[in-house]
Amino acid sequence: MPETFAAKTDDSPPSGGRGPLERLFGLAARRTTVARELRGGVTTFFAMAYIILLNPIILGGAKDVTGATLSIPQLTTMTALSAAITTIIMGFVGNAPLALAAGLGINAVVAFQAAPVMTWPQAMGLVVIEGAVIVVLALTGVRERIMNSIPLALKHAIAVGIGAFIALVGFYDAGFVTSSATSPPLSLGVGGHLSTWPSLVFALTLLLMIVLHVRRVPGAILISIVAGTVAAVAIQENATIKEGGWGVVTPNMPDDLFAVPDFGLFGEFDLFGGFAEAGVITTLVVLFTLVLSGFFDAMGTILGISDEAGLVGSKGEVPRLGRILSVDGLSAAFGGVTSSSANTVFVESAAGVGEGARTGLANLATGALFAVTLFLTPLAATVPAQAAAPALVVVGALMMTQVAKVDWTDQDLIIPAFLTIVLMPFTFSITIGIGGGMVAFALIKLARGRWREVSVWLWPVVLLFLVYFAIEPIEQWLDVR
Numbered sequence: 001m002p003e004t005f006a007a008k009t010d011d012s013p014p015s016g017g018r019g020p021l022e023r024l025f026g027l028a029a030r031r032t033t034v035a036r037e038l039r040g041g042v043t044t045f046f047a048m049a050y051i052i053l054l055n056p057i058i059l060g061g062a063k064d065v066t067g068a069t070l071s072i073p074q075l076t077t078m079t080a081l082s083a084a085i086t087t088i089i090m091g092f093v094g095n096a097p098l099a100l101a102a103g104l105g106i107n108a109v110v111a112f113q114a115a116p117v118m119t120w121p122q123a124m125g126l127v128v129i130e131g132a133v134i135v136v137l138a139l140t141g142v143r144e145r146i147m148n149s150i151p152l153a154l155k156h157a158i159a160v161g162i163g164a165f166i167a168l169v170g171f172y173d174a175g176f177v178t179s180s181a182t183s184p185p186l187s188l189g190v191g192g193h194l195s196t197w198p199s200l201v202f203a204l205t206l207l208l209m210i211v212l213h214v215r216r217v218p219g220a221i222l223i224s225i226v227a228g229t230v231a232a233v234a235i236q237e238n239a240t241i242k243e244g245g246w247g248v249v250t251p252n253m254p255d256d257l258f259a260v261p262d263f264g265l266f267g268e269f270d271l272f273g274g275f276a277e278a279g280v281i282t283t284l285v286v287l288f289t290l291v292l293s294g295f296f297d298a299m300g301t302i303l304g305i306s307d308e309a310g311l312v313g314s315k316g317e318v319p320r321l322g323r324i325l326s327v328d329g330l331s332a333a334f335g336g337v338t339s340s341s342a343n344t345v346f347v348e349s350a351a352g353v354g355e356g357a358r359t360g361l362a363n364l365a366t367g368a369l370f371a372v373t374l375f376l377t378p379l380a381a382t383v384p385a386q387a388a389a390p391a392l393v394v395v396g397a398l399m400m401t402q403v404a405k406v407d408w409t410d411q412d413l414i415i416p417a418f419l420t421i422v423l424m425p426f427t428f429s430i431t432i433g434i435g436g437g438m439v440a441f442a443l444i445k446l447a448r449g450r451w452r453e454v455s456v457w458l459w460p461v462v463l464l465f466l467v468y469f470a471i472e473p474i475e476q477w478l479d480v481r
Contacts (some may be wrong), residue, residue: 025095026358031309031356035218037067037076037097040357041365045223046097046407047351047391050173051300052373055079055102059341066122066278070339076377084370086331091363094324097352098300098305099366100331102342105429106293110301110341114274114286122274124336126283129271129323129340130290131333137295138325140248142457147325149455152316154437155303156405157417161424161433162304163399168348170392173316174202175247181322196296197235198246201228206390211395220393221355228387237450239260246384256377263373265339281478283470292468293431294342296330300430308399309353312390347430416441420466 015198019025021034055077063069083101090098103283114123136141150158171177175198177186189199191257207229212220232251235241241250279369302325306318318324331343352362420437424430442462444456454462 003250010300011463013182013445019073021361027359027361030355030358031366033474034361036356037361038365039222039357040097040352040355041099041164042369043225043355043364043391044097044349044352045366046222046225047199047388048101048135048348049101049369049373049383050248050388051083051101051104051346052080052383053077053102054104055107055340057248058104058107060113062115063116063117065118065122068120070120071262073460074262075340077263077374078265078338079375080345080370080373081261081263081266082331082338082340084367084374084474085176085471086257086327086334086367087363087370088367090324090327090345091360091367093144093327093360094320095360096302096311096318096320096324096348097309097357097359098302098324098345099349099352099363100328101346101370102335102341103294103346105297105431106290106344106354107276107341109205109286109289113289117282117286118274119277119475120339121268121270122277124269124339124341124439125292126274126287127270127336128333129330129336130287131295131331131336133287134329134332135326136329138322138329140306141322143295143299144321145250145457146461147303149320149457150316150438151413151441153406153410153413153417154441155312155316156307157420157437158300158391158434159304159307159399159402160350161421162350162400162430163308163396163427164421165379165396165424165430165433166350166392166399169347169429170396173247173392174389175245175386176202176389180252198232198384199237201232201235201384202322202386202389204228205213205387206393209390209394219355219393221351224384224390225383225387228390229383229392232322232384233382240294246386249382251382251384251387252343254380254382257379258375259377261377264365264391266345267337268339269336279334281468285475285478289468289471290342294332294344294463296344296428296434298325300348300434301349301426302328304399305345305353307402308350308395309358311358348392350395350399351391368436412441412444412450415444431468434456435468438462439465439469 036089057074060070060072060075079102083458086100090100110123115127170198179186205224208219208225233253236251306312328345335341335343416437419440420433423436439462442454445451
């Protein structure tokens with residue numbers, strides 16, 4: 001097993017035994033303990049809890065073809081419910097520390113590409129179809145064959161790229177790195193300077209996390225997140241922070257701890273109405289985008305996190321991969337049923353892996369906390385990105401160590417591996433990073449007369465990615481704008 005953060009934070013031997021948890025999750029075989037799993041699960045929840053607030057903002061801020069909008073309270077309930085159920089199912093069925101929730105990027109496709117040309121129930125019906133397509137690909141073994149046909153070096157490159165990607169997500173969500181329409185496109189803080197209280201909270205939380213990490217303190221990530229949240233609440237109460245200065249989550253102490261969940265959006269989907277409303281070609285284009293994004297975003301995340309957790313075999317195989325992929329597809333469809341958009345494996349699961357998670361037991365802790373937030377939404381809204389994002393930076397650094405496993409002397413792999421790694425953070429998309437690497441790999445093999453060295457399962461994928469990259473001119477040619 002590669003040396004990871006989890007291996008450093010707890011010197012106690014793995015617990016074996018024949019208890020129910022050992023039989024269900026095989027803790028001893030994966031050299032982990034109940035304490036590590038629960039710690040990892042809680043850490044993953046804190047790292048991705050922002051989705052409970054952000055997903056409703058994205059979906060609730062868009063209008064469908066009739067001008068209708070979705071209820072923010074109902075979306076909040078459905079986002080938490082969907083994440084809780086799918087994460088727990090993944091824990092039991094896939095036995096992997098892979099938490100799921102409404103996917104960022106996919107929800108944007110639903111909100112800004114699907115909804116403007118059809119009603120909300122029809123858009124969510126399209127999400128159900130997307131999940132069904134992915135399930136069929138998983139059950140027939142096609143998705144697993146595609147994943148297993150990716151060269152091992154590119155699988156390691158995917159893990160490295162995801163490490164860089166989640167680190168950038170952490171820096172950006174915390175406001176440590178900001179974007180601008182002027183040059184440079186990315187800069188430090190505001191105007192190249194760190195001059196705000198939220199930036200200070202992020203920096204101090206990150207420094208504390210690093211110190212606890214090198215000191216091998218058990219629960220270093222979780223301790224730091226809690227400490228950062230306490231500091232943020234204290235600063236918010238006593239300092240003047242401009243509105244929106246913390247980002248999506250402002251660390252205010254809530255007036256009420258409890259909220260009554262509203263399940264009104266559950267089951268509000270229309271499977272095939274979108275084809276009649278928007279037209280067959282337009283709907284198929286949207287469906288293609290949803291399937292490709294959901295398929296490869298999850299694939300890259302599963303490979304990258306499994307690699308970091310030491311679960312990938314010598315040939316790049318992932319335990320229970322077929323089950324994991326099937327649950328991922330079912331979870332995407334369930335997101336349509338709940339009107340919370342397609343669920344997918346969250347890259348923030350890496351934070352839990354960094355804290356020690358190695359089995360599906362961690363998912364039970366994460367899922368349980370999502371279930372609790374159905375009633376404690378105000379309390380969940382106290383953890384700002386500045387307290388949780390440092391975990392993504394630290395774990396991103398740990399995932400970058402996988403770069404040593406790439407053979408940088410192989411001329412056929414240098415450029416594909418490089419593109420896979422850099423395109424993920426540069427384009428803010430795991431899918432584009434995977435696509436760029438695959439297309440480059442196939443092109444180089446073709447140019448060198450070694451096209452037979454490319455798996456027969458990869459050629460259709462390469463063609464799909466070429467269509468994906470050229471989707472704008474194709475849409476114009478088909479006149480579906």
